[in-house]
Amino acid sequence: MKTVITYGVFDLYHEGHENLLRRAKALGDRLIVGVTSNEFTKQRGKLLLADSLDIRMANVRNCPYVDEVILEDHYGQKAEDIQKYRADVFVVGDDWKGKFDYLRKWCEVVYLPRTPGISSSSLRTAPYPKISFGVVGSGRIVRRFLEEIKTVHGGVHAEQIYNPHRESAERAAAEHPDLSVCDSYPNMLKLCDAVYIASPHETHYAYAKEALQEGKHVLCEKPLALKEAEAKELFAIAEEKSLVLMEAVKTAYCPGFTRLLSIIETGFIGEVRDVECSFTKLTAPDVRERTDTEYGGAFTELASYTLLPVLKLLGCKDLQVRFDSQFDENGIDLYTKAYISNGKALSCGKTGLGVKTEGSMIVAGTDGYIRVEAPWWKTSRFSIHHEDPQDIQDFKVYFAGEGLRYEIAEFVDRIQGWHTSDYHLTKEESITMARIFEQYLEYRKGLREE
Numbered sequence: 001m002k003t004v005i006t007y008g009v010f011d012l013y014h015e016g017h018e019n020l021l022r023r024a025k026a027l028g029d030r031l032i033v034g035v036t037s038n039e040f041t042k043q044r045g046k047l048l049l050a051d052s053l054d055i056r057m058a059n060v061r062n063c064p065y066v067d068e069v070i071l072e073d074h075y076g077q078k079a080e081d082i083q084k085y086r087a088d089v090f091v092v093g094d095d096w097k098g099k100f101d102y103l104r105k106w107c108e109v110v111y112l113p114r115t116p117g118i119s120s121s122s123l124r125t126a127p128y129p130k131i132s133f134g135v136v137g138s139g140r141i142v143r144r145f146l147e148e149i150k151t152v153h154g155g156v157h158a159e160q161i162y163n164p165h166r167e168s169a170e171r172a173a174a175e176h177p178d179l180s181v182c183d184s185y186p187n188m189l190k191l192c193d194a195v196y197i198a199s200p201h202e203t204h205y206a207y208a209k210e211a212l213q214e215g216k217h218v219l220c221e222k223p224l225a226l227k228e229a230e231a232k233e234l235f236a237i238a239e240e241k242s243l244v245l246m247e248a249v250k251t252a253y254c255p256g257f258t259r260l261l262s263i264i265e266t267g268f269i270g271e272v273r274d275v276e277c278s279f280t281k282l283t284a285p286d287v288r289e290r291t292d293t294e295y296g297g298a299f300t301e302l303a304s305y306t307l308l309p310v311l312k313l314l315g316c317k318d319l320q321v322r323f324d325s326q327f328d329e330n331g332i333d334l335y336t337k338a339y340i341s342n343g344k345a346l347s348c349g350k351t352g353l354g355v356k357t358e359g360s361m362i363v364a365g366t367d368g369y370i371r372v373e374a375p376w377w378k379t380s381r382f383s384i385h386h387e388d389p390q391d392i393q394d395f396k397v398y399f400a401g402e403g404l405r406y407e408i409a410e411f412v413d414r415i416q417g418w419h420t421s422d423y424h425l426t427k428e429e430s431i432t433m434a435r436i437f438e439q440y441l442e443y444r445k446g447l448r449e450e
């Protein structure tokens, strides 16, 4: 009995896959196929799968050449499986030529010619309407966005860029040949399907409102708005026009943070009683966030992150909010502690510019606590601790690149209708954040008037 084994994602199952499996089976008597899990597929950079895992596995199982289907969910599994199943031959398409030679230690390795002219990613792009992004702003985050959007399949392209300071947009476009500079925001809105707004905080609301009124989906950098009423209005327009409006707090969409929350929800640390997290950044003194006396400062720049776990774990209702800030000579806050409680749990979110502290997060509960390693906002490693100091459970969840790909992929998923839930960052949470920003700016204004 000669056993052949192969692996694949098999998204949007097609003749290329079938050809591979037929030729693989011809090399032996039994063919085992490992189908890659969603999480492991994402770890390998393929983000936007069209088929669910059970559809992908069912398609492979229904193939007449396949005898057994297993799930591939971690690096190193191929070596384990080949020994476990005593596979005689490992087969894969020759787009992987050389990548699996190390398996020759256990079995024959065969790279078969790919079927030309077909691939899951081309199929994934073809049937779905292309989404053309217009980008507003051309600062640091835009450069990261333009790189990250390339990792999101599904026909997603940034094609226009607008900045009132045209020369800045031209510099960004120079680095991205398929990006054209628009001379006005209304003109850009005519050319795109969705906008990514990454302009200074105080302009977000107006840009988002105009885009929504023009029927465009909006992914807006945090903070979406600095007033509760403005945030409410934006979501109302989006709902009325069946448009997607998302606040781009990248942590909310990354798999590690989602895993952290679901582990806490399952009761691993009992009832949450305290959330402490920090986000501080040492910057040059002349950057926007340290010179704009009206909208700059540590809290408006970074508190979208520190508010996220607090609102996720304490909820958005009946919150008591108090601030403590240290200001520079211009009344800009360099270090702010936001104390938020809901009658059952406490929290302290620390934000700092020009002050540096540990970027970790601690969630304290009645049965133990979770420590999320710095930078907690790129959640990838966390551990659960109990009374017994030896009783520690470690978790590691892959965080790809700059992490913007997760919010972009979710934005595209929701525009395509592939999924509609806003559970990663709900409307209520975005509106509550805007309310807390509004409270902070009133607090700061009050202190300046004293």
Ligand code: C2G
Binding pocket: 007, 008, 009, 010, 011, 016, 017, 019, 020, 036, 091, 092, 093, 094, 095, 096, 113, 114, 115, 116, 117, 118, 119, 120
């Ligand atoms: N394939 C092919 N011809 C195509 C498309 C795919 O022969 N036109 C082969 C691939 O080479 C692979 C198999 O079909 O051997 C599954 O392809 P994918 O689903 O794209 O999976 P891939 O990401 O290539 O997975 O770790 C090994 C990988 O898991 C292979």
